[in-house]
Amino acid sequence: MNDLVFIGDWTKDRVLGSGSFGVVVLWRHNRTDEKLAIKTCKWSDELTEKHRERWTKEVEMLQKSDNVNIVSTKELPPEFVSGLERMNPSRLPILCMEYCSGGDLRQLLNKAEFCSGLKEVQVRQILGDIRNAMQFLHGNKITHRDLKPENIVMQIIDSPGKQNIGPQAQKKVVYKLIDLGYAKEIDSNSVCASFVGTLQYLAPELFSSKTYSNSVDFWSMGLIAFEVICGIRPFLPYLAPVQWIPHVKKKAHDNISVYETYHGDIEYSNELFPESFISKPLKALLEKWLRVALEWEPRLRGRDTPSKVTFNIPAEQATAGSKIVIFDLLQEILSKKIIKVFSVSTISQHAYEIDDKTNISTLKKYLEGDTKVSKETQILISPKSFLDLGDDELVVNYWNDSCNNMIYLYDKTIMIKDVIEPIVPKAVQRSLKENQKAMYNFKNSQNLYRNSVYFVMSQVEMYESLINGLFVRAESFKHGSKLLLLNHNKVDKCIGKLADKLDVVTKMTETGKKHIERLRETGTGVNYLGGFDKIFKDVDDRSEKITKLQLAWNQLSVRLQSATRRSNEVLTTDINNFVSKNNFQTILMDTLKTYVHFKKSEFFTDQRCKEKQCTDIIKLSYECLKLRCKILHEMRHQPFVLKLIDLNTELAKIADIISNAADTTDKLNLDLTTAIDELTNCMWNTISLLSSDADDIANLPYSVVSFQKRDFKIGEPVSNHCIQVPNIQDDEKLKSLIEESLKLRKNHSYLTAQLNMHKELMKKSSIDYSFLAE
Template structure:
């Protein structure tokens, strides 16, 4: 096909080349619109019957693509571009008078290209798998139910990606060359499709129905999750179909063991994947109905009550894809966890989940920077931990986990044994010749191990930094200079109580002097009240001493948290390719481009694995990391003690205030009784805030005593506040030499 430019349409480049045709990109220079054109190539080896059949399929594909209007299906544009341009393309088409197929252009390439990237050798990230399965599930249901069409050639090559201007990634199904109308009463008999994606009944009986698309989607799902096809793809077609026919209902994969010369049937996905445990467990169950070898029951489940089979292929997948999965990294064990959250799940329910799976009873939650939440609140529900945008935990803007958890009872973390894939244990030191397909499996296992260890290290280091930032934030909220904060409330209450105690003591003293002048000796009575007054003074002195200690330790904790939060060690270690993962990926790229002999490939894997194990020991057990975790944990635990001191002191102050109020009332009442007993009628006792004075008059005795006991407290509080401020200034002058590192019991 000799193409150039036509009017505003300019040929940009070739997008793809296949056995029957090729695809080109065009752009309208006036509007900026981009389109793709699909054309057939000349093929002199086809028989007349094959030519007729190919022409029929081409016409049908063009018509269907024009008619199909769905968000997850590539749309045909033959009827929407200028007829002159269509005529120009048709003139240059090798199969005149067939029109080339004009369709919308998806600028992100196809899914096959994504799977071939070395970073995806163990499959795609979970959030991408979810997006793709969501798109394909809706595309297939639309074809089956709305259009009565079965695709018959589902594979990653026929799923294209469009990167929208708003940042969304849209996956669309294309290539309807093998599609056919669904027949009601007859089984289709033509053998079409692509090996390893086509259902077994197509290959061994040629009798099948639209459930062939269920099988193909199951194969695609498996490959997306781990980078491998499930059923011994390296073997001959006969062996593949024969062993699939042997598999039981729960089997979702078959591998070959070259040591024991046998095939192994699996009910679980290989561990070399990037899925969360929650998603993996559910998708494994769904795969059992998608990969049911019986095409009559495929996609259905037996209802125990009715003994009838019901189609659950779509509803089961919808439920799985709708799950909110919280990814959590537990610092003391250096492990990832994942839990499904629901709207009904309470914070207590979540705590029980954590306790059940981790053994942590007293957990401390750490929210990554940018999380909608900042600190844990009893008003939260479990769903509040989930962040939709952070499902891609390998995106540069997303943290490794949505939540970090520490155990408040721990001061040291545990370094667990590395997770070594079974293929490395079995074949890494093999002496016999390793076939090419198994070498790729070993490379996949090596890449998974390096990537898994790198992710674990990044998550731990990121968690420690977030821990320090969280502690800095929490301690800062206790800042005494901010009104309404607990520490400010504590200091204010302490100062206020100091003034009230002094007022009470002055009231007792003033009353004693008045009694001595007007009534006579009342020593026994006042000795009792002086004992109470001195007890109040002792208690407030004790609390004042504790206040100084609280202030010092508050400043010490804040300083240590700040220093830890800005420590460059965290970023250096996080950004370091500690386990040479990038270096190994460059090796894999070389293997893709040029032929590397089997011995060199196996040796590269062996070197990478042993280097990783050695570096892992150095990295995770380094004194820097041990100190960082121990130090920030101690800051947290000591700050908890500090808060307890403040809370207990506030309760003591409240209790003291109640006692002081009651004592004042009791003292007031008894003084009145004394004055009445002394028959004092013409002398009034008053207080001006500085000295006692007596006024002649016939005022009521109770009013006289009331005036006495309402000693002006404001000047006294100002005096005490000034003393405390001076104490803080003197303390700050010596803080560099006198700030403690830890808090005592």
């Protein structure tokens, strides 16, 4: 098909892939820009009957495999039937498929930046899509038999309803299985006898047995899962199958990797390699799943019965007593919610499995154990809201599986710690300690280059998270100052109402003081006035405290205005200027280029047999460490960091003062209410006491006696209880009596409630005025 470029309105774009006897070509429609991947057989007489059967079977299986994670077939346009006739000498069916524009998984894994595995979001997506496709095939009694990264392609899909504009645009990727050429319909209990597939991803029984079942796909799934997580296969990847099988055969059920140490020893491990980009909780869950997928015994592989329990049980009985769990277990793992937290003060990433009931208080306990930052000094902020998260809030509200840092942790006492040791892979540590002229064999140099790339990329990721954490903190201060202003205004209104209430109470007490002073000057009713002195003194004390509160509050308002202004100052420019001058991008690009150059040298067989120096990658690792130390040292003294530290301290103090002022205002308001009640009760109690002590009505002040309008009659005395004063000849005495009565009438309303209120005078509220010292 090399000389065929145009068929009708279709133009040949390029060859997508070529296998042992098939070739896939991309065709593009000139008017609609539609793209099709068309697979034809490039042989004719050389094909065996078995090959023809395989080809026909692949076409039939793809046509009936209606699954989103299996590449779909399309109807071949009529012009291709005749147009490709001379290019299809075998006369086998032509396979027309959807075009997946993202390439295959092998191309992704071959990129230098993914030499230590893919990001967690990608790992989740890949494993979920492969699980879905393989469960569909096995559910239809089809075994793929050639599952490998080259047979997993990526379809790029624009999210509907969203505009993908700019560098931040995210497009959805769907991973699909292709090439069912080796797939075969088998019963779950039957076996196959053909030796097929790519050697490095074949299950071990295919090398030692003539029969196998669909559990061979479980082994391939496990190898691919390990590789997308760590960037390398789990079982002695630098050796051929005939070399690694004897070692892997000895592994225990819990072993999920077998590797060669720096000194050439064979080691067995129950864990994924630490140089990967997935979180610890997901890592632990996938290690559990890999034990099931990479079980050596094929009849127990993928099932819920571990081999170590069934050593003495016949395989048939063990299989009958267990069930396949590999798909359901993986689905359960991928459905787990894992919250990711970046600690700014310790520059460290943390992750925890959560459920729908996990609250922020629980998350703080986890973080306290890992970061040593106490719960009391922790501040958790989500980029979703930029607000300090409350202890009772649910963590799941801030979970986002597509986000690398869902919550940022800050320490109230410090922005960034002075001494933070980096995590350096062992291979890189060894190279930095040894002489740069040390020689490395092919296997050790592979590990060194791969781990060095991981180390540099981890520092880039750390730095990006730190910068994002500073941006989030700056934004949180803007939101925090707005909330403080709202709280300030609420308390300010309360203080205003308190001042108005104080004015009323002060006028009452001032009037009372004048009347009592007048009574004392005349010596009238002195025995009944002691309780009022205590009330007036308490009101004066509270008035003094309220005055101090108002003065302190006015000072606080000025501080808050200043802090709000500073929090709204744009720190983005300062941070971006610093990042533009201090970043890891140059070292990262140089490291990736060095790794690519090293990988190209692998194609030369003679280079694999020689030991070599790795001074280039060692130097880059050393420069990365130096740059990390320099950046962190200079960052601590940058103006934008000092501003953040200042705002952190100032806004925290203001928040405490506002809170204390609110409490104090409430207490003083209650005290004034109590003072009013005390004064009223004292007045009425005084009146009651005077009434009870009087021998008759003549001994009471005139105003104590109550008269109604109906009691007055023309020509009669105003009261039947009036004492007759016959023959009063002395006008001076009568005048004196009337004057005394008028004085008592004017003053008795202020002398009523004293005695009963004496019991209440000791019940006073304690008030904390420590905020006034701020």
